[in-house]
Amino acid sequence: DVKVSVIVTTHNLARYLGDCLDSVASQDFEDWECIIIDDASEDDPHSVVKEHWNSKFHFQRSPENLKLPGARNFGFQQAKGRYIIFLDADDMLAEHALMLLSEALDADPNIHIAAGHLDTVSEDGSNRTRNSWPFTEYSWYGQMAHLNQISYSSMMRREVMERTGGYRDRHWRAEDAPLWIAATSFGFRAKKITEASTLIYRNRNDSKSKGEPGDGDWTSWFPWRMGFATHTRDAFQLAQSERHPRADLVPWGAQGLPQDLRFWYVPDYTEPLVSVVIPVGEGHEKYVIDALDSLVAQTFQNWEAIVVNATGKLWADGFDSPVAGAPWAKVVNAATKLKPAGARNLGAEYASGNAILWLDADDLLLPHALEEMVSLYLGTGGLIYTSQLHSDGDLSTPLALWEVPEFKCGAVLQQMWHSMMCLVPREAHIKSGGFDISLPGWEDWDYLIALQAGGLCSYKTDQPTFVYRMHTGSLREQSFSIREELHPIIIEKWIDYHEGKKHMPCSKCPGGRKAALQQKGNPAPQMSNGSPDEMILLEYQGTRMGKVLIRGPVTNTYYTFQKGQQKFVMRSDADILLSRTKKGISDFAIVAHEPKPQAAPAFTRPPVLEKAVDPIFPSMPVASVEDMTVSVLEGSIGEADDRTIIEWLRQEREGKQRKGALKILEAEMNGRA
Structure with a gap:
């Protein structure tokens, strides 16, 4: 039982480590331990630790080069303290640091992170100077505007x-x-x-921060940020904005107080619209927190997350769990090791949403993904799929666009049309029987065929909505390696469609259209775009003085008014509010004014390579046109993809040269041009 754990991380910084350790050992505070993490250094930090040895030092080597975030987490896993403070090996604690910070946490249980000021020194440790940063007080709005408020070496309670x-x-x-x-x-x-x-921060020319191209857009995973600023002056302007641009997305526990509301929205997710099912196989445990964080980053929030532990092993609890940091995720433990198809079926059994989104543990949603997909889903009721951004694993490098084609009824018989990151009506999933786990591979392709055979129409979003990490799994390659075995299995299962005895019942799918989104909450956050069809400007002229909090009778949205104040109100609420009168006088009056659009979701798209890449999905080998009669060709051509039509035309011109067949093929080619 120790009060403070000081966690020192070092990677090739042994030349500075002695000063760092001396600053810890010389503190006028006794109840501490110091965990020193050697993160795969090529120098010799262990000899420095022995030279400056203290019985409260604990030296530990990381199993591999974890980089700074991973090394700090690894150090925390070794720590026993109630309070935690991190310290880089090239920096030092100032005098009295542990005493000042720990006493503040002792004195006020409402403080969870205690910060002080910062001095800098030259690389050789000389010229100690008081820095102009951090600011006088922690501003949540400033932090959300890309103005970091406190140093990394602030002391926090363990539960943080x-x-x-x-x-x-x-x-x-x-x-x-x-x-x-x-x-x-x-x-x-x-x-x-x-x-x-x-x-005491050491300014080094070769430091990690000096060698990085800026500090990155570290607010991008938080859709309730104030916006993105490329310059400090712009960030200060954002931080001082009169109102939050997306108050509907701010977590209700946020430290910053709302400017024009009594409190932040408190959403009610007891009836989620979307169930996001994330299967986690062996080796993918380290990725799943990124997938879960990408859900938190969504501009549409009415979802639930179902994480299926398909490893066949129980996960550790607490900080060692793969889902540490996502206590809201529903974890389903499979009794045995499952492939993704079986894990998805299991997760679907626990889904309560109207629709299911299949998301692999190693993939990431872009912040607008659910808003795009759910809007199209509500407008069509169909399967919603999307193009994707392709990563080789390093998310810091530009991504390649994998553009998938528009939906064509029946084409799925010849080729898997898109990835499994798609939104599917839950009832359609149940009707299809789910994924066929008896197949030795390509269960995803078979599942999409089954959905279309069940009459489900598909619609593609306008933009790519997720990042696909290409080289983090092996099942895809395993299926491709046995393609000659899988092709006849898939054909035999759907033979009536391949032979033209049955046709996909999706040829009369209605056009795609988007519907306005409305999230459920208490009060309900709105996703309105401020169009005249959705909002109307009202002026409060009632008798109540001061701030008046009024609940929208239809949408359950809360509006704050003062006498004479004008605000936009959801039209369905406005119709009823206008009918409320006292002594024959209405509390509200319509203001003839065009509504101003609500701020668009502020997110930064990852860098994308200029040239798009053709996606690689399983497909049928191109059948020989010479084996078809002209009538069979005519019945099959509508469900063939462009690649197949080109090949058939080549075969016919070089082979039988049937006039009827050539006429059909050339007409189809001209029609698709």
């Missing part, structure tokens, strides 16, 4: 790391800033408790 899941491996730049966002957005409180310096 446990509940947030700690650092994310993907945050390879400014790793502390998004941690402070997550913590202070989900119920924890940060405070600068002293103007005394508690950290």
Whole structure:
């Protein structure tokens, strides 16, 4: 039982480590331990630790080069302290740091992260100077505007790391800033408790931060941010905005107080519209937190997450769990090891949403994904699929666009049309019988054929909505390696369609259209775009003085008015509010004014390569046109893809040269041109 754990991480910084350890050992505070993590250094930090040895030092080597976020998390897993403070090996604790920060946490249980000021020194440790940053007090709005408010070496209660899941491996730049966002957005409180310096930061020309191209857009995974600013002056302007641009997305536990509301929205997700099912196989445990974080990053929030542990092994609890930092995720443990198809079927059994989104553990949704897909789903009732961005694994490099084709009824018989990251009506999934786990491979392709055979229409979104990590799994390659075995199995299962005895019942699918989104909440956050059809400008002229909180009778949205104030109100609420009168005078009057559009969701798209890449999906070998009669060709041509038509035309011109067949093929080619 120790009060403070100081976690020192070092990677090739042994030349500075002695100063760092001396600054810890010389503190005027006794109740501490120091965990020193050697993150695959090529120098010799262990000899430095022995030279500066203290019985409270604990030296540990990481199993591999974890990089700074991973090394800090690894250090936390070894720590026993009630309070945690991180310290890089080239920096030092200032005098009295542990005493000042721990006493503040002891004194006020409402403070979860205690920060002090910062001094800098030159690379050789000389020229100690008081820095102009951090600011006087922690501003949640500033943090959400890309203005980091406190140093990485602030002291936090242990539960901050446990509940947030700690650092994310993907945050390879400014790793502390998004941690402070997550913590202070989900119920924890940060405070600068002293103007005394508690950290001495060493300015090095070869430091990690100096070698990085800026600090990155570390607010991009939080859709309730104030916006993205490329310059500090712009960030200050965002932080001082009169109102939050997306108050409907701010977590109700956020440290910042709403400017024009009594409280942040408190959503009610007891009846989610979308159930996101994420199967996690062996080796993918380290990726699933990114997939879950990409759900939190959505601009549409009425979803539930069902994580299927398909490894056949129980996961650890607490911080060691793959879903640490996502306590809202529903974890389903498979009794035995499952392939993705079986894991998806199992997850669907626990789904309560109207629709199911299949999301692989190693893939990431872009922030607008659910808003795009759900809008199209509500307007069509069909399967919603999407193009994707293709990553070779390094999310810091530009991504390739995999553009998938528009839906064509029956074409799925010849080729899998899109990835399994798609939105499917839950009833359609149940009707299809789910994924066929008896197949030795390509269960995804078979599943999409079954959905179309059941009459489900498909619709493609306008934009790519997710990032596909190409080289993190092996099942895809395994299926391709046995394609000669799989082709006849798939054909035999759907032989009536291949022979033209049956036709896909999706030839009369209505056109795709989007519907307006409305999230359920208490009060309900709205996804309105501010169009005249949805909102109307009202002026409050009632008798009540001061701020008046009025609940929308239809949408359950709360509106705050003062006498004479004008605000946009959802039209369905406005119709009833206008009918309310006292002594024959209405509380509200319509203002003849065109509504101003609500701020668009602020997110930054990842860099994308200019040239798109053709996606690689399983497909049937091209059949020989010479084996077909002209009538069979005519019945099959509508369900063939462009690749097949080109091949058939080549075969016919070089082979039988039947006039009827050539006429059909050339007409089809001209029609598709």
